[in-house]
Amino acid sequence: MKREHYTYLLLILFVFVAANKPTNVYSKLTDRQKAGKKVYTKGIGTTNIKITANMSGVNVPATIMTCVNCHNAKGTGNPEGGITPSNITWESLTKSYGGKRQDGKNRPAYTEKTLRKVITTGIDPAGNQLHSVMPKYNMSREDIDNLIAYLKVIGEDNVQGVTPIAIKIGFALPGSINSENARAVKKIVNAYTTEINNTGGIYNRKLTPVFYENKTNINDDDVFMLTGFDDSFKVNVDEDLLIPALLSYSKTTVPNGFNNKNVFYLHPSLVAQNMSLVTFSKKKKFTKEETSPSILFYDDETRKHTAKKIEEKYRKEFNTTPFITAINEHNINEIVKNKTIKTGTTLHFIGPHYIGHKLLIALNEAGKFPYIFLSGSISSINVFNIPKAFKNNVFIGYPSWISEKTVSGIKKYDYLKNKYSLEYKWKGNQLDALTMLLTIEECLKRIGQDLTQELFIEELENLYEFPTGLIQPITYTPNKRVGNATMYITSYDSVSEQMNLITTINSRE
Structure with missing residues (x-):
């Protein structure tokens, strides 16, 4: 009877402790804790005072x-070079009996006050100086209080967008959400995730896509990561995004130092794609010192930015001043009259197909046959209606080409296309979407059940020549955020009516 009584008391105690223990599974962070996590993981605060170490x-x-570099995402410390950074979880820092340093000295338990002091001065509650490898941080009171608020839950905070049964992935659709292009991409994303989920998901977690269009604030959404197309955002993902992202390409240059280590791309940026055409023009000597190139752009923010970057490259590398102007349906004939545009010169077109087609017709009627250069990711023309006088005069750069697609890669797409009746018209964007999803699946499987955003970024950085079968094998490193830097320069033969691969150019992104 006595043993049964003790067993009953232990059961009561267990239930009481379990009921009163702070929940640490998939609970949402407060705004202060989110701000503190940004300090901890990014070194970025919420005030005008820049945090320095x-x-x-x-x-x-x-x-x-x-x-996070030394204390890791859970706050338990990463041993490296004979140094073991302290366990800075709140439970460890505030133990009633204090703690012991690596040099054997004891210290009392931390309070918020002594924690603020050690972060800014390097002196612990016992008056001991921390090891010299630990920086002293200068930050505002607001930022340090936010950091401490986060330290109270570090190791216990949820992984955003992850539950025991699901992984929510934000998907940025190309164009407006009701456009044919967006619907076609949405269809292949749903088809792919359905296939994954029907076979058990990723370690028994289902992939749940959340579709975006013109999103301005992604960080507040409960998604694990972001994928899709950069042009869907009004927010600058290169600078503002706090969660991992794998996107098709950037609208602006992707610098070697990169503005945001969370953001990865499949292809070179729109700027780099167009710069590759300038490099090709120089290599083939289409651009001559005695002539000036022309740059015609449709007047939207992205195309204008790209045109300005091409102009800068010509000024710097060719010491020449291009003729640069915005083009629309109403000023084509006036632009064609410009004396800079003539047979044998180079002309960069950055605009939609309906303007490009009218431009070629106007040039043909004026008897002017310059070399035309355009990037297929941001510009287009109706290649099947190019005037025959432009035979081999039109060069289009693409970030992928049919020669890079393998039999297994094509089978993956064809299986989904046939089973889910995918629309073939938007195949290019569908293939990019599938490539991104295959890459995400690979990283999630490599990580295993214990999934964090930091581990996902690490796995992306460790990808080396990963074959999706749809583009060139993908490689990322801690200093490389573009998976495939190759540009394919093609030409359309208006006589044989075929696209021919001329050469490849390394975009150097």
């Missing part, structure tokens, strides 16, 4: 020396 008397941006 002082190392041996030298101040550097905290973005270079983030807390």
Whole structure:
């Protein structure tokens, strides 16, 4: 009877502790904790005071020396080079009996006050100086309070967009959500995730796509990561995004240092794609010193930015001043009259197909046959209606080409197309969507059940020549955010009515 009584008491105690223990599974962070997590993982605060780290008397941006680099995503510390960073989880820091340093010295339990002091001065509650490898941070009171609020739940906070049964992935659709293009892409995303989920998902978690169009604030949404097309955003993902992202390509240049280490791309940026055409023109000597190139762009923000970058490249590398102007349906004939545009010169067109087609007709009627260069990702013309006088004069750059598609890659797409009646018209964007999803699936499987956004970024950085069978094998590194830097330069033969691959150019992104 006595044993049964003790067993009953233990059961009561267990239930009481379980009921009163703070939940640590998939609970949402408060706004302060979110801000603190940004300080911890990015070194970025919410005030005008830039956070800096002082190392041996030298101040550097905290973005270079983030807390997470040494203490890891769970706050337990990454041993490296004979140094074991402290366990900075709230439970460890505030134990009633204190803690012991690596040098054997004891310290009392931390309070919020002493934690603020050690972060900014490097002196612990016992008055001991921390190891010299630990920077001293300068930040506003608001930022340090936010950081402490996050440390109270680090290791216990949820992984955004992940539950025991699902992984929510934000998908940025191309164009408006009701456009044919967007509907076609949405259909292949749903087809792919259905196939994955019907076979058990990723470690028993189903992939749940959340579709976006013209989204301005993604960070507040409960999604694990973002994928899709950069042109769907009014927000600058290169600078503002806090979650991992794998996108088709960037609208602007992807610098070697990159503005946001969370963001990866399949293809070179729109700027780099067009720069590759300039490089090709120079290599083939289409651009001559005695002539000036022409740059005609449809007047939207992205195309104008690209045109300006091409102009800068010509000024810098060719010491020439291009003729650059906006083009629309109403000023085509006036532009064609410009003396800079003539047979044998180079002309970069950055605009939609209906304007491109009218431009070629106007040039043909004026008896002017310049070399035409355009990137297939941002510009287009109706190649099947190119005037025959432009035979081999039109060069189109693409970030992928049919020669890179393998039998297994084509089978993957054809299986989904036939089973789910996919629309063939928007095949290019569908293939990009499928490539991104295959890459995401590979990384999620490599990580396993214990999924975090930090681990996902690490796995992307470790991808080396990963074959999707749809584009060239993908490689990322800690300093490389474009998976495939190759541009394919093609030409349309208006006589044989065929697209021919001329050469490849390394975009160097």
